[in-house]
Amino acid sequence: MSALGEGRRGGEGRERGESRKRGEGDRGDGGERLRRTAARALERLAAAGATGDVVLVEADSHEVRVRGDEIDFVKQARERALGIRALVRNGDGTRSATTSTSDLEDDAVDRMVDETLALARATAPDPAAGLPDGGFAEDLPDLDLLSPGDRGVSVEARIEEARRAEQAARTADPRIRNSEGSQASSDFGEIVYGNTSGFLGSYASASHGLYSEPLAEQDGAKQRDYWMTASRHLDRLEDAASVGRRAAERAVRKLGARPIRTCEVPVVFDELTARSLLAQMAGLVSGYAVYRHQSCWADQLGESVASELVTVVDDGRLPGGLGSKPFDGEGLPTGRKLVIERGRLQTWLLDSYSGRKLGMASTGNASRGVGGGPGVGATNLWIEAGDTSADQIIADTPRGLLVTELMGMGFNPVTGDYSQGAAGLWIEGGEIAHPVEEITIAGNFKDMMRRIDRVGSELLWIGSVASPVLRVERMTVAGQ
Amino acid sequence: MSADEATGSTALAFFRERFGLDERQLADSLGTALERQVEHADLFFEYSTQDSVSLEEGIVKSGSRHIEQGVGVRAQRGERQGYAHSDEISAESVQIAAATARAISDQSRDPGRVAVRAGAAGRDLYPVATPPTEVPVTRKIDLLGEIDRYARARDPRVREVMASVVSQYRHVLVAASDGTLAGDVRPLVRLNVQVIVGDGRNMEVGYQGMGGRYDLERLFEPDAWKPLVEEAVRLGTLNLDAEACPAGTMDVVLGPGWPGILLHEAVGHGLEGDFNRKRTSAFSDRLGERVAAEGVTVIDDGTLAERRGSLNVDDEGTPTRRTTLIENGVLVGYMQDRLNARLMGMQPTGNGRRESYAHMPMPRMTNTFMLAGPDDPEEILRSVSKGIYAVSFGGGQVDITSGKFVFSMNEAYKLENGRIGAPVKGATLIGNGPDVMQRIRRVGSDMALDPGVGTCGKDGQGVPVGVGMPTVRIDGITVGGTQG
Numbered sequence: 001m002s003a004l005g006e007g008r009r010g011g012e013g014r015e016r017g018e019s020r021k022r023g024e025g026d027r028g029d030g031g032e033r034l035r036r037t038a039a040r041a042l043e044r045l046a047a048a049g050a051t052g053d054v055v056l057v058e059a060d061s062h063e064v065r066v067r068g069d070e071i072d073f074v075k076q077a078r079e080r081a082l083g084i085r086a087l088v089r090n091g092d093g094t095r096s097a098t099t100s101t102s103d104l105e106d107d108a109v110d111r112m113v114d115e116t117l118a119l120a121r122a123t124a125p126d127p128a129a130g131l132p133d134g135g136f137a138e139d140l141p142d143l144d145l146l147s148p149g150d151r152g153v154s155v156e157a158r159i160e161e162a163r164r165a166e167q168a169a170r171t172a173d174p175r176i177r178n179s180e181g182s183q184a185s186s187d188f189g190e191i192v193y194g195n196t197s198g199f200l201g202s203y204a205s206a207s208h209g210l211y212s213e214p215l216a217e218q219d220g221a222k223q224r225d226y227w228m229t230a231s232r233h234l235d236r237l238e239d240a241a242s243v244g245r246r247a248a249e250r251a252v253r254k255l256g257a258r259p260i261r262t263c264e265v266p267v268v269f270d271e272l273t274a275r276s277l278l279a280q281m282a283g284l285v286s287g288y289a290v291y292r293h294q295s296c297w298a299d300q301l302g303e304s305v306a307s308e309l310v311t312v313v314d315d316g317r318l319p320g321g322l323g324s325k326p327f328d329g330e331g332l333p334t335g336r337k338l339v340i341e342r343g344r345l346q347t348w349l350l351d352s353y354s355g356r357k358l359g360m361a362s363t364g365n366a367s368r369g370v371g372g373g374p375g376v377g378a379t380n381l382w383i384e385a386g387d388t389s390a391d392q393i394i395a396d397t398p399r400g401l402l403v404t405e406l407m408g409m410g411f412n413p414v415t416g417d418y419s420q421g422a423a424g425l426w427i428e429g430g431e432i433a434h435p436v437e438e439i440t441i442a443g444n445f446k447d448m449m450r451r452i453d454r455v456g457s458e459l460l461w462i463g464s465v466a467s468p469v470l471r472v473e474r475m476t477v478a479g480q
Numbered sequence: 481m482s483a484d485e486a487t488g489s490t491a492l493a494f495f496r497e498r499f500g501l502d503e504r505q506l507a508d509s510l511g512t513a514l515e516r517q518v519e520h521a522d523l524f525f526e527y528s529t530q531d532s533v534s535l536e537e538g539i540v541k542s543g544s545r546h547i548e549q550g551v552g553v554r555a556q557r558g559e560r561q562g563y564a565h566s567d568e569i570s571a572e573s574v575q576i577a578a579a580t581a582r583a584i585s586d587q588s589r590d591p592g593r594v595a596v597r598a599g600a601a602g603r604d605l606y607p608v609a610t611p612p613t614e615v616p617v618t619r620k621i622d623l624l625g626e627i628d629r630y631a632r633a634r635d636p637r638v639r640e641v642m643a644s645v646v647s648q649y650r651h652v653l654v655a656a657s658d659g660t661l662a663g664d665v666r667p668l669v670r671l672n673v674q675v676i677v678g679d680g681r682n683m684e685v686g687y688q689g690m691g692g693r694y695d696l697e698r699l700f701e702p703d704a705w706k707p708l709v710e711e712a713v714r715l716g717t718l719n720l721d722a723e724a725c726p727a728g729t730m731d732v733v734l735g736p737g738w739p740g741i742l743l744h745e746a747v748g749h750g751l752e753g754d755f756n757r758k759r760t761s762a763f764s765d766r767l768g769e770r771v772a773a774e775g776v777t778v779i780d781d782g783t784l785a786e787r788r789g790s791l792n793v794d795d796e797g798t799p800t801r802r803t804t805l806i807e808n809g810v811l812v813g814y815m816q817d818r819l820n821a822r823l824m825g826m827q828p829t830g831n832g833r834r835e836s837y838a839h840m841p842m843p844r845m846t847n848t849f850m851l852a853g854p855d856d857p858e859e860i861l862r863s864v865s866k867g868i869y870a871v872s873f874g875g876g877q878v879d880i881t882s883g884k885f886v887f888s889m890n891e892a893y894k895l896e897n898g899r900i901g902a903p904v905k906g907a908t909l910i911g912n913g914p915d916v917m918q919r920i921r922r923v924g925s926d927m928a929l930d931p932g933v934g935t936c937g938k939d940g941q942g943v944p945v946g947v948g949m950p951t952v953r954i955d956g957i958t959v960g961g962t963q964g
Contacts, residue, residue, distance in 0.1 A: 004744050004876050004945065067758070073561040074581050079550075080567060088507065100546045101568035109915075115545065122617045126538035155583075180760055215760055215881055216797060224881040262728040262964050292536065293640055293676045293683060350484045371546055408886035410877040410908035410960065414676065414685045419725070419960040421877070421886030421910040438884055440908050440960025442727060476962045478727035 031190050031202055034058060034080075038194040039086055040160040046196050050120070051131055052086045053195035055329070055368050056104075060153050060188045066162040067181035068170065074155060080104055083370035086116040094453040100371045127355040136199040137327035137334075144320040144472055147206035147233045151188060151355025158184040161210055161240045168244030169214040173252045180224065182212040186234070186400060192367070199331035207322060208234050208434075212247040218255045225250035225405070230462050232320050250404070253425070257435035259479040260426060266400035266453075267441055267475045268393055268427070271460040273403045274467035278383060280445065282465070283310065283413055285339055286376040287354025288440070296416035296446055297345060303361075305345045306449035309386055312340040314349060317365060317380030323464025329368025334379055337363060342449075347374050382466040386455030390469040393454045395430040401477055402427055403441065416445035422477075442477045487604045487792050491663025494651045495525055499569045502657075503596055509553070509571070510546040510594045511576040514657055517587035518555040518562075518874030521578070521657035522820065524795060525551050525569060529613040534644035535624035543617055550837040553577040556819055560584045562759070563840045596661040603799075605792055606693035606786050608667045612647035615696045620645040623671075623700055627709055631675055632651040634713045637720070639675040639683070645669075647696055654797035662797035666813060668692075668788065668944060670932070671699045673709050677716040686716025687890075691932040694786045697823050715872065715891055718903050725892065725907040725961030732865035732909065733953050738873055738930040740949035743778055744848050745878040745885035746913035747771070749938070751805050751813070752843040753820030753829070755880050762883030762914055763811065771811045772917035773855055778806040780815055782830055788932040789847035789946035796841050800830035805848075805918075817843045835941035845936060849948030853923025857951040860922045862898035868959055869893045869900055870909070883913040908960040916957060924951030 045052040057148040058080045083100040097119035101112050130193040167181035187210045194200035211228040227247035229238035269277060289295035297305055316334025318324050328334050330352055338346050348358065351366035351374045367377030394402065407421035419442040426433045456469030495501045506523060515520035531545040551574055552565040564577040564583035624643045631641045635767050648668040656659050670691030679686050688711040690704070698704055734742060747763070755761035763771060772778070782800025791800045796818050803811050816824070817832030820843055833844035861869060869892065876887030888908045894901035929948035934947040 004741055004934055004947070011577040012647075067559070070558070071560050071584060073563060073840065074584055075563040075840065077565045078567075079565075079838070080802065087516070096542045098544045100544075102549055103547070119543045119545060119617060122621060122804075123541060123543050126539065129541065180758070191649060222760070223882045224760065224879065257882075259958070263963060281842075292642070293678070294685070296683075336935070350540075373545055374543060407877045407879065407884065408888055408908050409877070410886070410888040410906065412685065412906060414683050415905075416695065417905055419907040419962075421908050421960070423882075423884070437882065437913060438910055438958060440886075440958060441725070441909050442725075442907065442960050442962045444962075476727050476964055478958055478960045478964075480729050480956070 007208055013159055015206055027060055028088065028464065029193070033200060034190060034192040035108060035200060037082065038192050039199060040106065041109050041113050042165060042194055042196055044110055045086055048117055050086050050088045050117055052084065053131060053193065055083045055370055057193040057370055058190045061186065062158065063183065063185040064155060064159045064162050065181045066159060066166045067179060069133040071159060072181050081370040084116045085132055085373050088120045090125040091378055093127045094129035095120045095123045095125050096129050096373065097123060100370045128177040130475065131195050131197050132330050132332055132352040132362060136197065136331045140201060140203065140326040141317065143317055143326060145203065145232050145324060145326045150234045151207055153186055153234060155249065158186060162460050165210055165212040165242035165244035168241040169212045169248045172245045172248030174217065175216045175218050175252055175255060176214045176248050177217055178215040180213040185209045193327065193329065193331055195331055201331060203326055206232050208237060210237055210240055210243050212244045212457035214248050214251050216251040216255050221255065223251050223254035223257065225254060228462055231323060243415040254423065254435045257423060257437035259438045260436050260477065261480055262478050264474055264476050266397050266471055266473055268400060268402045268469060268471045270402060270404050270469055271467065273406050274470045278381060278465050278467045280411055282349065282378040285349050287348045287350040288376055289359055289413060291349055291354060291357040294413055295346060296414060300345050301348065303345060304343045306340055306343045307452040308343045309451055309455045310340055310343050310449065311338065311384040312381065313384060314339050314378050314381045318380040318381050321380035321464065323378065325379065328364045329374045332362055332364045332366065334364045349378060351376050378465065380464050382459060383455065383468060385459050385468045387457055388454050390456045390458065391458060393469055393471050394427055394432065396454065397430060397471065398425045399425045401436065411445065417445055418445045418448065436477050439477055439479045441475050441477055447474065448472050482759045487665050488530050488663040488942045490665050495653050498527065501525070503661065505571050506596050507594045509574045510655060510657050510935045512583045513553060513555045514594065515588060516582040516585040517589050518557045518585050520556040520611065520657055522554050522796065523551060523574065525653040525838055526650065528648060528650035530646065530648045531613050532644060532646045533617060533620045533624060536640065536642045538628050540621045540624055545851065546601050548836060549943065551577060552837040553581045554777045554840060555581040557582060557585045559823065561819065561840060565838050573584050577924050594657055596655045596659055600635050603792060605783060605790050606667055608695045610695065611649040612667050612669045612696040613649040614646065614929065619700065623677055627673060627705060627786040628701045630706065631673065631713055633707045634735045635677070635717055637677045637679050637717055638675050638713060639678045642674045643893055644672045645699065648717060652795065654795065656797060660707045660797040662793045663937050664792045666928045667853055669694065669699060671705060671708065673712045675712050675716050677720060679720050682720050684719040686712045686714065688712040688715065688804065689931065689933040691716040692786050692788045693790060694908065718891065719905065722903040722905045724963045725904040726959060726963045729958050730864065730954050731864050731953065731955045732957050732959065733869045734922065734949065736926045736928040736949060736951050738851055738947065739870060739949035740930060741873050743850055743949060744845060744886060744947050745876040746911065746916050747778060747806065748845050748848045749878050750880045750883065750913055752817055753814045753816040753824060754843050756814050757820045757824050761880045769811055772806050773920040774809045775849040776806060776809050776917065776920050777804065777922050779804055779850065779851065780831065780845055780848045780882045784847050787847050787946045788934065789845065789928065791846065796832035798828045798830045798832060800846060803829045803847055815845060817841050831942050834952050835943055838873060839941050842938065844938065844943050845945050847929065847946035847948065849927065849929060850950060852925050852927035852950045855922045855924050857869055857924040857926045860924055860951050861895065861900065861955050863922065864895045864953065865897055870896045884910065886910045886912055909957055910960060911957045916954060919955045921955050922953040926950050955961065
C-alpha cells in the first residue's frame with residue numbers, strides 16, 4: 001500500500017518513531033559508552049544552570065527480502081543517535097528545546113548541548129514544562145525483551161526463513177503466480193535515558209519479524225494480501241511456512257471480489273482491522289489530545305464510552321511484549337492500567353506534561369524518540385478477549401460484512417466521524433458468501449464503540465496492539 | 481561556470497570540507513564494492529539539518545533542531561540489491577559499508593579502476609539567499625505569534641490554534657560505478673496552521689498548510705500567511721454546520737489543486753517502474769493501451785522551479801525531467817529509477833528517490849498533475865444534476881495490485897441541479913484506478929498545483945511530493961457517507 005498525506009504534524013517524515021528506538025544492546029561496551037555520553041551531556045546542562053534529559057539509542061539491524069527464487073535485497077545497518085532536551089527555568093515557567101544528532105564525539109555533544117540551551121532560551125516559559133517531580137523507576141525488571149542467543153543470527157539464516165515463507169506462499173495455490181516478496185528482519189537495540197534529577201537507566205531489546213505478500217490472479221484480476229508474525233524472540237515467531245500459507249489463503253479468498261449495494265448492516269472486524277480501531281482509541285485517550293480538545297472523548301472520563309463487553313488494558317511490563325519497557329521516556333516506571341473497564345473510561349494515557357495540563361499524575365506513558373521531546377504513547381495495548389469464537393460471531397450474523405482490510409485516513413478524532421475504504425467478505429445466513437471490495441464503511445466512532453455487541457475469544461499479537469475479532473452492531477456500508 | 485553547475489559542485493565542496501571526502505576516496509570505496517561480481521554500485525552521502533518551532537495555547541513552548549548525517553552504499557546484481565548504511569561519514573565507515581553491501585554476490589573479480597567525475601548537466605531549480613535553517617529562530621517564533629492572534633481575531637469560535645514552521649536544508653552527494661558524481665543542495669520550508677473551532681454544540685478542526693523549496697522569507701509575507709490562516713478558519717467553521725454525507729455511487733466534481741491526489745493514487749503509484757517490472761500493478765503490461773478517458777493527459781515533472789516535489793537530480797544522481805505518463809488517455813510512460821529501468825530495458829526518468837541515506841532508492845513520484853482541458857469550471861458544476869462537489873482533501877491510499885484507491889474529502893458540498901448546496905461532512909471516496917480514470921467526463925481549464933503540503937509514503941519511506949489537477953467531473957464513484 002502506498003499513501004499520500006498532508007503530514008500535518010509538521011515534520012517531513014524524518015522523525016524516528018518509537019519503533020526505531022532500538023539499539024545495539026549489551027554487546028561489548030556499547031551500553032557503557034552510551035552511558036558515558038549521557039552523563040557528559042547531563043553534566044554540561046547542569047553546569048549551565050539548566051535541567052533536562054537525554055536519550056541515546058544504538059541500533060543494529062538487518063532486513064532481507066526474497067521474491068520468487070531470488071534474493072530481492074539484503075540491508076544492514078548500525079546506527080547511533082543522541083537526543084537532548086534542555087529546560088531553562090524562567091519566572092513561573094520553563095523554556096524548553098530538543099535537538100538530536102548522530103555525531104557522538106565529545107566536542108560535537110558539547111556543541112549540541114550549547115545549541116539546545118540557546119534554542120530553549122528563545123522559546124516562551126511554560127508553567128507545565130519540566131522533568132517529572134520524582135518517582136523515577138527504581139526496579140528495572142527483566143521483561144524478557146531479548147534472547148542473547150539470537151544475537152548471533154546470520155543474515156543467511158534470515159534469508160532462509162524468508163525463502164521458506166515465499167515458497168510456501170507461491171506453492172499454496174495454483175492461482176498464486178507472483179508476489180511482492182517475503183521479508184525477514186531482526187533489530188537489536190540499546191536505549192539509555194538519563195536526566196538531571198539523577199535518573200540514568202538503560203535496557204536492551206530485540207524485535208524480529210517475518211512478512212509475506214503474495215499475489216493471486218484469476219480471469220485477469222489481481223489481488224494481494226499479507227500475513228506476518230513478530231516477536232522479541234526468534235523461536236517464538238510463527239513458522240515461516242505457515243506465514244506464507246496464510247498470506248496466500250488471504251490473497252486467494254479475495255479473488256472474484258465485487259462491490260455490494262449500499263446498506264446498513266452489522267460489521268465484523270477481523271483481528272487485523274480491529275487493531276486499527278484500538279489504535280484510534282489510543283489517540284482519543286492521549287492526554288495531549290484531551291487538553292488540546294482534539295478528542296471526541298475529552299469530556300467523558302469516568303463515563304461509559306463503549307459497550308460493556310469492552311475492556312482495554314495498557315501494560316508496559318507485559319513479559320516479552322513488543323511494547324514493553326521497564327521505564328518510560330521520562331524515566332518513570334511503566335505499569336498495568338485498565339483504560340476502559342467494561343465500557344467505562346477509567347484513565348487517560350499521560351506523561352508528566354499532559355498530566356500537569358490536566359491536573360493529574362503521569363501514567364508512565366511517556367514515549368520518547370531521539371527526534372523530539374516526550375509525547376504520549378500506549379505501551380502494550382489490547383482489548384481483553386471475550387467468550388465468543390470468531391466462527392461463532394460469523395454464525396451469529398445473518399447478513400453483514402467481515403472487514404479484512406481498511407484503507408485511508410478517514411477518521412476525525414475531534415468529531416469521531418469515521419469513513420474508511422474497506423474490503424472483506426460478505427456474510428449471508430451466518431456463512432461467508434463472497435469477497436467484496438470497493439466499498440466504504442462509515443459511522444461515528446463514539447456510536448461504533450457503544451455498538452460493539454460481540455468480542456472474540458482470541459488475541460493475536462503481531463505488534464504492541466492486539467484486539468480480538470469485534471462486531472459493531474450496525475454501520476453504513478456504501479457500495480453501488 | 482553557469483549557475484546550473486553550482487549546486488552539484490557546492491555539495492561536493494561541502495562534503496570535501498566537512499568530511500574530507502574527495503574523488504579518489506569515492507572511487508576507492510566504489511572499487512571495494514566492485515571487488516565482487518556486481519553490475520552497479522553507488523554511494524549516497526547526506527548531511528541535513530531540520531528545525532521546527534511550534535505554537536499552541538498562544539505560545540511557542542519548544543523548539544527543535546535535528547542533524548542527520550550518514551552514508552548508504554548499494555551494490556546491484558540482476559534483481560538483487562545489497563545495502564548498508566552508517567551514520568558515520570568517514571573513509572573507514574564507507575569501506576565497511578561497501579564490503580557489506582557487496583555480500584549479495586559471492587563471486588570475486590578484479591574491479592579495475594573506477595573514475596568518478598561531476599557531470600556537466602545541472603541547474604538550480606531552487607536557489608535561496610539564506611538557508612532556511614539559518615534564519616534566526618526568533619523570527620519564526622514571532623510569525624507564529626502573529627498567526628495565533630490573527631486566527632483568534634478572525635472568528636470568536638476559534639478555540640485553539642496550533643501552528644508550526646518547519647525548515648530543512650539537505651546536502652546530498654551521489655557517486656556511482658558508472659562514473660556519476662552528482663550533488664544537490666535542497667532547501668524545504670513549510671508552514672502549518674490548524675485551528676479547533678467550537679460553537680458550544682459542535683467542535684471541528686480546520687487545517688491549511690503551504691511550502692516548497694524557496695526562501696523562508698516568503699512565508700513571512702502577510703500576503704502568504706494571512707490567506708492560509710483565513711482558509712484554516714473557514715474550513716473549520718464551515719464543517720461545524722455540515723450535514724451528514726450521502727452514501728453510495730454518485731457523480732462527483734473535484735476542485736482544482738490538491739484534489740490531484742486522485743491522480744497520485746489512482747494512476748501515479750501504479751505507473752512506478754518497480755511494480756510494473758514485477759507485474760504487480762493494475763497497469764502492468766498496458767503501455768500503449770487506453771487507460772483513461774480521452775482528453776486526460778497526466779505528467780510527472782521534477783523540474784518545476786521551487787516546488788515541493790522538485791529535485792535538481794534524483795537520489796541516484798539522474799537529472800529530473802518531465803515525463804508524460806498518460807497522453808490523451810493512452811498509457812505512454814512509467815517512472816523509473818536506474819535498477820528498474822535497466823531491468824525493463826528503459827531509460828531512467830529521474831524518479832529514483834529515497835527518504836534518507838538509511839533507505840534504498842525506489843521509483844517515486846515528483847510533481848504529478850493533469851493538464852488543463854477545454855471546459856469552463858462553472859459550466860462543469862452546472863452540468864451535474866445530483867452529486868458531490870469535493871474541494872479539499874485530507875489524504876489518500878492505494879492498493880496498486882487491485883487498483884483500489886481511497887481519498888478523504890474534508891470540504892465538500894451537495895450538488896443539486898447544477899447548484900452548490902449544503903456542506904457535507906468529510907467522507908472517503910473509493911474507486912478502482914483504471915476504471916475511475918475512464919469515467920472522467922469533463923476536464924476544466926483551471927489547472928492548479930497544490931500549495932506544497934504532500935508527503936508520499938511507500939514501503940515505509942516518506943518523500944515530499946506535489947500534485948495538481950484542473951476541475952474534473954467523474955461519473956459514478958463510491959462516496960462513503962452515512963446517509964443511505
